[in-house]
Amino acid sequence: MAKTKKQVISGYHRPVCVKCKCELHPEKNGVGVLDMADEKPYELYDADLWKCPKCGMEVVGGFGYNPISAHYEEDFHAVMNGYLSRDKLIRNTG
Numbered sequence: 001m002a003k004t005k006k007q008v009i010s011g012y013h014r015p016v017c018v019k020c021k022c023e024l025h026p027e028k029n030g031v032g033v034l035d036m037a038d039e040k041p042y043e044l045y046d047a048d049l050w051k052c053p054k055c056g057m058e059v060v061g062g063f064g065y066n067p068i069s070a071h072y073e074e075d076f077h078a079v080m081n082g083y084l085s086r087d088k089l090i091r092n093t094g
Contacts, residue, residue, distance in 0.1 A: 015059055017052040024050035024059065032083030033060055035067075035092045043067035044080055049090075060090060 015024040028049040035043045048062040069079045083089035 015050050015061060017055065017057055019057065020052055020054040022052065022054055024052050024057075027051035027058065028088060031060065031088045031090055032068075032080065033063065033090050033092050034080060034083075039093075040071070041076070041080065042071050044069045044076065044083075 016022065017024060026048055031047055031049045033045045033047050034041055035045070044067055045063050046068050047060050047064070049058060049060055051058045069076045080089065
């Protein structure tokens with residue numbers, strides 16, 4: 001089956017804002033999502049930030065299958081600081 005114009009993320013439909021009933025748009029690609037464990041950095045994922053063009057609600061999606069770095073790896077702090085320096089790090093505390 002052919003993909004439609006709405007299927008832009010690896011063949012999936014764009015996220016939709018429930019409140020505004022419209023598609024979200026990519027705000028930033030390549031944001032880092034830092035998963036926290038017991039208030040300490042644990043794993044780092046690369047993902048995309050999406051935003052509703054009407055109400056401004058934001059959501060992160062398009063995560064890679066595996067983390068790009070974890071707390072026990074040598075490059076963990078360097079990779080995390082790279083996202084921080086570009087203002088592209090989101091801490092996931094939940």
